[in-house]
Every structure is written in structure tokens, then in C-alpha cells.
Amino acid sequence: MKGNKINQRLVTEALLLASGYRKYTGEKLDIYYSSEICAHIGNCVRGNPVAFQVGRRPWIMSDKGECEATMAVVNSCPTGALKYIVKE
Template sequence: MKEKELLDLGYKKYSGDNIDIFFHQEICEHSGKCINGSNKVFDTDRRPWIVADNENYEKVKNIIHQCPSGALKYILK
């Protein structure tokens, strides 16, 4: 999907140097796969709770692929 499509669907964008992460709160099933995958990138105690550049973008991609609900998406730059 393209950025505009994701934003139009209600996803929020978190920008990084190599990857942009998109999150849709209403779709999230709270499985914890993102937080357990990397609390450096995904940390609900921090604002913003997603910091895309806190891990290698390949690791971030792999974590997002594990999201069971589709609440997390990404676009590589």
C-alpha cells in the first residue's frame, strides 16, 4: 500500500531514515509481538511509542510481519 492509502485508512505514521512505520490503533489485537520483538522500537510507556530508527530496518520489517492483526505496516524508503 502507498502512504496516502494507509493514512486514509486511519493509520498513523512514524517516520524513520530507512523505514516508515504505520499503526492503526483500532485494528490492534494487543498480541504484544511488536513490543516483545523490540522494546527499543515499540514502547508503550514512551511518547511517541514507536521510534522507527531504534533498530535495523530489516529487524523492524520482520517484527511487523509477525503482527497478526495487520495493525502495523511499513514502507521502505
Template sequence: MKRYIGSNIDVLFDSEKCIHSGTCVRGLPNVFNVKKKPWVNADGERAEKIAALIETCPSGALQYILKTSEESK
């Protein structure tokens, strides 16, 4: 699992679980952009908005850790 560190949220990505639905890149293109390296910019949007989008990931390949709670979701 790869961890992308942001100021208020860390984004975790498990490439083996990903089904490439595109929910992330369509939902928050400033955060998830496969044309950039790294492809996840954990500071590209408010942490709460990133967390809400990650909750909609159909495969569970994306997870997050909010820095305020230190709980992984």
C-alpha cells in the same frame, strides 16, 4: 492511521485493527515501547529487522514503508 517516520523505514499503525497481542513490544522493545511518547521509534533498530517483525503482526495493525523501495507492506 498514524505514521512514525524513520531514516530508512516509516512505521504505520492502525489502532482500530490492533488486538494488543504484544508481538511488537516483546520483539523489539527499542522500537515499540508503550511507556514512551511517541511509542514507536522507527530508528530504534535496523529497518530490515523492524520490517521482519512487522510482518509477524497478527492483526495487520502495523505496516511499513521501506525508504529504499517506497513500497508499503
């Protein structure tokens, strides 16, 4: 699932926040997460335990690790519970 799209369209912050996603701000990349959609399959924490760490507050740290690797992990989320927006 493409981490910057919903139904083939690029996501916007307004759309994600209105849809119940919570924002995790980063310098180059903002990550958005919906606990309602998450199926706790764990691709994120297994794929990049530096950026995604259950039990830590915040559990998502957008700036930890390489940006491209974090985006790849978000893309691997099978439910769409994770999304990202790359900053200019």
C-alpha cells in the same frame, strides 16, 4: 501478515493514512500503526522493545534498532495493525 502489503498489494502512504493509520517517520523506514485494528497481542513490543515501547512518546521509533529486524517484527503483527514503507 506481510507488513508492506494489504490484500496482496503493496501499501501506499495515501492508502494507509486514509485507512486511519498513523505515521511514525524514520530515516530508512516509515512505520504506520492503526490503534483501531491493534488487538494488543504484543508481538511488536516483545519482538523489538527498542523500536516499540508502550508508554514512551512516541511509542514507535522507526530508526531504533536494525531496519531488517523492525520489518520482521512488523511482519509478525497478526492483525495488520502495523505496516511499513521502505524509503528509497
